[in-house]
Amino acid sequence: MYKIVEKRPLHKSVDYMKISAPQIAKKALPGQFVIIRADEYAERIPLTIAETDAEAGTVSVIFQKVGASTMKLGLMKAGYYLSDVVGPLGRPTETEGYKKVAVIGGGLGCAIAYPQAKALHEAGAHVDVIAGFRNKDLVILEKELGAVCDEMIIMTDDGSNGRKGLVTDALKQKIEEGAGYDLVIAIGPVIMMKFVALLTKQYGIKTIVSMNPIMIDGTGMCGGCRVTVGGEMKFACVDGPDFDGHEVDFDELMRRNRAFAEEEKKALDDHICKIGLGGIN
Amino acid sequence: MPNMQQTKTKMPELEPAYRASCFEEVAVGYSEEDAVNEAKRCLNCKNRPCVSGCPVNVRIPDFIAAVAEGDFERGYEIITVTNSLPAVCGRVCPQESQCEGKCVRGIKGEPVGIGRLERFCADRHRTHGDVKKEKITPDKEKVAVVGSGPSSLTCAGDLCKLGYDVTVFEAFHTAGGVLVYGIPEFRLPKSIVSYEIDGLKDMGVKFVLDSVIGRIMTVDELFEEGFKAVFIGTGAGLPGFLGIPGENGCGVYSANEFLTRVNLMKAYLPEYDTPIKKMKKVAVVGGGNVAMDAARCAKRLGAEEVYIIYRRSEEEMPARAEEIHHAKEEGVIFRLLNNPTKINTDERGNVVSATVIKMELGEPDASGRRRPVPIEGSEYDIELDAVIVAVGTTPNPLIRMTTPGLETNRKGCIVTSDGVTTSREGVFAGGDAVTGAATVILAMGAGKQAAEKIDEYLSSKR
Numbered sequence: 240m241y242k243i244v245e246k247r248p249l250h251k252s253v254d255y256m257k258i259s260a261p262q263i264a265k266k267a268l269p270g271q272f273v274i275i276r277a278d279e280y281a282e283r284i285p286l287t288i289a290e291t292d293a294e295a296g297t298v299s300v301i302f303q304k305v306g307a308s309t310m311k312l313g314l315m316k317a318g319y320y321l322s323d324v325v326g327p328l329g330r331p332t333e334t335e336g337y338k339k340v341a342v343i344g345g346g347l348g349c350a351i352a353y354p355q356a357k358a359l360h361e362a363g364a365h366v367d368v369i370a371g372f373r374n375k376d377l378v379i380l381e382k383e384l385g386a387v388c389d390e391m392i393i394m395t396d397d398g399s400n401g402r403k404g405l406v407t408d409a410l411k412q413k414i415e416e417g418a419g420y421d422l423v424i425a426i427g428p429v430i431m432m433k434f435v436a437l438l439t440k441q442y443g444i445k446t447i448v449s450m451n452p453i454m455i456d457g458t459g460m461c462g463g464c465r466v467t468v469g470g471e472m473k474f475a476c477v478d479g480p481d482f483d484g485h486e487v488d489f490d491e492l493m494r495r496n497r498a499f500a501e502e503e504k505k506a507l508d509d510h511i512c513k514i515g516l517g518g519i520n
Numbered sequence: 521m522p523n524m525q526q527t528k529t530k531m532p533e534l535e536p537a538y539r540a541s542c543f544e545e546v547a548v549g550y551s552e553e554d555a556v557n558e559a560k561r562c563l564n565c566k567n568r569p570c571v572s573g574c575p576v577n578v579r580i581p582d583f584i585a586a587v588a589e590g591d592f593e594r595g596y597e598i599i600t601v602t603n604s605l606p607a608v609c610g611r612v613c614p615q616e617s618q619c620e621g622k623c624v625r626g627i628k629g630e631p632v633g634i635g636r637l638e639r640f641c642a643d644r645h646r647t648h649g650d651v652k653k654e655k656i657t658p659d660k661e662k663v664a665v666v667g668s669g670p671s672s673l674t675c676a677g678d679l680c681k682l683g684y685d686v687t688v689f690e691a692f693h694t695a696g697g698v699l700v701y702g703i704p705e706f707r708l709p710k711s712i713v714s715y716e717i718d719g720l721k722d723m724g725v726k727f728v729l730d731s732v733i734g735r736i737m738t739v740d741e742l743f744e745e746g747f748k749a750v751f752i753g754t755g756a757g758l759p760g761f762l763g764i765p766g767e768n769g770c771g772v773y774s775a776n777e778f779l780t781r782v783n784l785m786k787a788y789l790p791e792y793d794t795p796i797k798k799m800k801k802v803a804v805v806g807g808g809n810v811a812m813d814a815a816r817c818a819k820r821l822g823a824e825e826v827y828i829i830y831r832r833s834e835e836e837m838p839a840r841a842e843e844i845h846h847a848k849e850e851g852v853i854f855r856l857l858n859n860p861t862k863i864n865t866d867e868r869g870n871v872v873s874a875t876v877i878k879m880e881l882g883e884p885d886a887s888g889r890r891r892p893v894p895i896e897g898s899e900y901d902i903e904l905d906a907v908i909v910a911v912g913t914t915p916n917p918l919i920r921m922t923t924p925g926l927e928t929n930r931k932g933c934i935v936t937s938d939g940v941t942t943s944r945e946g947v948f949a950g951g952d953a954v955t956g957a958a959t960v961i962l963a964m965g966a967g968k969q970a971a972e973k974i975d976e977y978l979s980s981k982r
Contacts, residue, residue, distance in 0.1 A: 261734055274694055280792045282785070283693075307793045325730040327889040455785070456734055458691050459916050460701075460757040461777035467768060472761060475915065491768050494869030 240320040244297055249379040253303050253347060254313050255289075261296030263326045269358040270351075270449065270481055274299060275456045276323040277315060282308040287351040287480070288327065299377065300327070301350035316441065320499050328457040329480045330339050332447070334358040335507035337422045339365045342388070343406050343435055346372055349380050351449055352426045357387040359424075365389050367418065369409045371431065398401030420444050425484060429493045437485035450475040453496065465480035466492055494501020523560035526629030530554075531636055536849040543705040543788060546846055547611075552592070555640040559588035561625060562632045569622035570634060575965035576602045580619055580634055587637055589963050596645040599638055604677045605670065607646065607712045610639025612809075613961045614702060614840045646715055653722040658685035661748035661792045661978050663921060665689070666733045666919070669697020670960045671951030672753035673716065674967030675974075676725045682975050686725045687747070691732040694784060697755055699960070701784040702776070704813050706820070707843075710783075734918035738946060739926070748981070749946045749974045752934060753967060756913045756952035762805065766863030767909070771871035775806070775814045775910035796821065799906040803827040803874055805860055806910030807836070812843040814908045815852045826852045827902065831859040831879050831892040857881070857892065861899065863907055873901045887974060915953045923947070931956055940970040948974055 245257035250467070263273060272287040290299035304313040332355050340359050344352030350368050360366045368388040372378045373396045385391045392409045401520025402409065406427075414420065423446045425435035432448040439446040454464035457476045464475040469486035473479065532548040533539075539546050550558065563585040570580040579598050586595035599606045615621070615635040623631030660683040665676045668690040676686045680705035694700050696713045721727065733739065733754075741748050759774035761767055781787045785794035802818040804811050818826045828847065830837060833856050837844060848854065855876065862875040878898035881890035920928045927943035928934040933956050934949040936942055941950050950966030952958055 266736060280786075282793045311793070323730045325691065325693075325732060327733065327735055428626075455777060455780050456692065456757075458757070458918060460759070461780055462759040462761070462774035463777045465761075465768060472768070491869070494770055495768065497770070497868075 240322065241324040243315055243317050243321065245299075246315065246317045249301065250303075250377055254376075255299060255300060255301050255380060256312070256315075257265050257290070257297050257299040257490050258321060259296055260298050260324050260326075263324065264293045264298050266295045267291045267298055267327040268331035269334060269354040271327035271329045272457070272480065273300065273324050273326030274328065274454075275300070275312065275321055275325075277308060277312045278322045280308075281311055281322070283323070283325075283455055283457075284308055284312065285328075285451065285457055285476075287449070287451070289350040289353055291354070298324075301347065303347050315425070325457060329476060330478070332358065332424070332449075332481050334362045334364075337362070337364045339367075339418065339420050340422045340424065341367045341369060341410060341418065341420050343410060343425040343427070343431075344368065344370045344384070345406060345421065345425075345431040346377065347379070348427030348431070348449075349384060353380050353383055353387070355424055355426070356384060360387045360389075362451055364422075367413060367420075368392070369394065369406045369413075371395070371401070371427070373397070405434075406431060407438050410435065411438055414439075414442055414444070421449065423484075424449075426479050429489055429496065431438065432484060432487075433486035433489035436487070436489070437504070447481050448484040448487060450480045450482060468496075522563055523557060525561060528630045528633040528636070529558040529561075530669075531633070533843075535614065536851070539706065540850040543820060545709050546706050549643055550636055550640045552590075552644075555587055555637060556590060557591070559584045559637055562588070562956065563624055565624055569624065570619040570632075571622075573618040573622040575618070575961045576592075576968060578603050578619075578638070583641065584632065584634070584637055587641065592641055592644045592977060593648075595637075596641040600643055602968075603964070604674050605716055606638050608670070608699060608708060609715065609964070610635050610637075611708050611712075612644055612840075612959075614959060616841050618961070634861055637676055646712075649785050649795035653719045655722060656680055656724050658683055658724060660684045662687070662746050663749045663751065663974060663978075664742045664747040665751045665753065665951070666739075667691075667697055667753040667755060667942055667951075668695040668717075668727065669755050669951060669963065669965035671752060671755075671953075671963035671970070672697065672778075673720065674964040675751045675753060675950065675971045676967075677720050677723070678968055678971030679974060680720065680723050680725045682971070684974075684978075687887065688720075688725060688727045689729065689731045689733050689737075690729050693729055695727050695729065697753075701780045702810065702813070704779070704783050704817050706816070707813065712764065732918065734922040737925040739919065739944070743946065748978055749948065751967075751970050751974065752919055752947065752953055753948040753951045753963070754916055754919055754943070754953045755963075756957040757910070757916045758914045758932070760912045760914060762860065762911060764860060766865055766874075768869045768872070769863055769865040770869045771799075771865075771904075771906045772863060773906070773908050774802070775810045775908055776913065778814055778908050779810070779817065782821070788821060797906060799823045801825045801902075801904045802906045802908065803829050803855075803860070803904050804908045804910055805829045805945075806912070807832065808838040808912070809840055809843055811908075811910035812822075812839045812847045812852075813845055814910050816850055818906070818908065819850055819852060822909075823906075827855050827904075828852055829855045829858050829860055829874075829876060829902075831857065831909060832889060833881060836889045847905055855902075859892065859894065860907070864901070871905055871907055873903050874907060875901050876900050913952075913957050916954070919953075938973070940966055940973050946977065948977075
């Protein structure tokens with residue numbers, strides 16, 4: 240059992256959760272993830288580690304309440320215990336040897352972009368963060384991200400915070416101005432990563448994207464997380480979750496991620512019924 | 521005077537139509553009368569061919585003689601001298617190619633139902649015997665066992681009995697390995713697996729769940745933590761795929777994913793959140809036990825048409841005869857000498873059909889089985905909404921990626937000098953991690969051998 244030591248909403252549908260897991264905290268590196276099972280009946284949910292405190296023995300995750308199991312996780316408070324936390328899983332992000340990096344986070348992807356930006360910054364790289372959100376109410380980790388980069392650009396679809404436009408607009412401008420990036424890291428919705436990769440390919444800038452596909456075990460056993468990278472089948476849980484953005488088949492990934500959409504919607508509706516949250520949406 | 525009845529005493533089974541709608545165990549098990557009757561068919565041969573067919577050398581005629589005399593508990597004790605998981609083996613061993621395959625009674629008629637009798641003894645002990653195992657206070661070194669499938673459970677049990685302080689590390693939230701995520705409830709009830717694991721816990725074996733060795737701790741770190749030997753029984757969990765177009769479509773699963781969702785994550789029970797697609801027409805590709813399990817699970821989840829697509833003929837199928845028989849009884853459609861060449865998807869990426877080519881058997885290949893050869897121009901489409909790929913698995917790469925000096929072969933299997941001793945001092949391995957995907961009983965045999973070797977190794981260091 241793993242104790243929840245802190246839990247707070249970042250906005251309406253996104254929560255921050257700090258969990259006591261000393262052994263995982265001791266080993267976790269940026270880019271790695273954990274699998275959480277809230278209780279006996281819940282699904283195993285893969286969540287990238289947003290923050291690690293080896294001394295306090297905690298790891299933190301940030302998650303969006305989209306399905307029955309994440310909704311259930313969202314109802315758990317500080318002091319409650321999680322049935323299972325497995326990790327750290329996946330290959331850590333390579334953060335050594337870069338001089339100038341653009342870290343692009345889209346929405347919830349900022350939760351993953353944050354530890355990576357932090358690690359790169361600590362490794363001595365010049366880090367620019369470009370974070371995109373739909374509107375000002377959905378902005379997360381603004382302060383945290385700001386503290387681990389040299390320049391921070393916030394983009395919103397409606398211009399309600401930062402500049403109006405897409406992350407690719409800001410990235411293109413920076414590149415055109417001669418930013419001279421030797422690495423771009425993009426984490427967020429698949430469609431965003433696809434367009435960042437298309438853009439950087441034109442300029443020949445190495446681009447790493449982080450996958451968050453459907454998975455069960457996180458150890459290479461189910462094959463549910465398979466993605467096509469450079470024409471080859473890869474398992475995001477053991478070969479990734481980071482891959483070369485210029486090699487990933489994003490269109491296939493978008494289709495695969497929608498595979499359980501109907502069942503998840505049904506489970507969520509049933510769940511809302513069961514716990515009497517008819518008003519939630 | 522032995523019972524000269526030509527056929528095995530009939531195993532009571534649930535009706536095919538009923539059982540295909542639920543996950544209750546198909547084979548109900550012998551009554552005491554059935555067991556005694558079947559045991560009396562044994563001729564008690566002097567040269568004991570059956571024993572030579574058993575990977576763990578169960579003293580078969582002796583335990584059967586005890587059953588024939590009605591001393592069921594003694595029968596159980598004789599089995600458990602060499603086999604620590606009889607309730608499991610009685611249910612999942614391929615007896616027809618092992619003990620029963622060597623039975624003299626099989627020459628004229630059916631062999632003695634050794635598996636059924638083994639299961640009977642174990643089940644009767646569980647429901648009648650003195651169930652609580654005594655705690656053993658360890659007086660020897662700490663040993664780590666990685667994985668909790670059949671090889672690990674056997675190794676852990678044997679080491680514990682020898683006085684070692686044993687800790688089992690399991691990646692999943694439930695111990696049992698393939699016995700819980702792979703083999704379905706209707707073939708091996710999970711209560712039996714947990715009973716066996718509780719027995720080990722009673723004896724003093726510690727289980728640490730949610731721990732992926734290679735990530736949370738490496739093999740080297742286990743030694744740093746004070747473990748003096750490590751057994752690797754991590755199985756062959758990495759699913760193979762067909763390498764044909766359309767395989768990443770929505771509705772294509774590895775058998776591992778499908779079975780894990782169903783068996784471990786209990787997708788068939790409404791109180792669990794695990795999603796599983798409603799499937800109407802499903803094709804399972806492969807001819808082994810895993811393929812049969814997947815097909816029968818799909819049927820139980822309400823699929824109307826379930827196909828087994830296998831590129832060779834029934835004779836070459838690696839599945840147990842009983843599983844093939846049960847699958848047929850439950851209405852699974854066998855498309856033998858067929859091989860999928862393409863999975864077709866709609867514009868949203870969902871599976872709509874598979875293109876299949878017919879095959880014929882040619883000359884024997886390296887495996888000794890006749891090689892299937894495609895018949896040109898024989899392709900046809902089967903309308904489907906799901907495809908489950910059950911064409912074998914290979915060992916998980918995590919341990920070999922994180923254990924320097926651990927020699928593995930081209931297929932990713934751990935190399936051993938004598939079946940269990942690896943290239944790293946103090947590191948032993950067994951089961952599918954060494955052999956590639958094989959059977960529960962072979963894994964148990966390796967777990968047993970590894971326990972002996974670990975004992976030898978640690979004794980020599982004292």
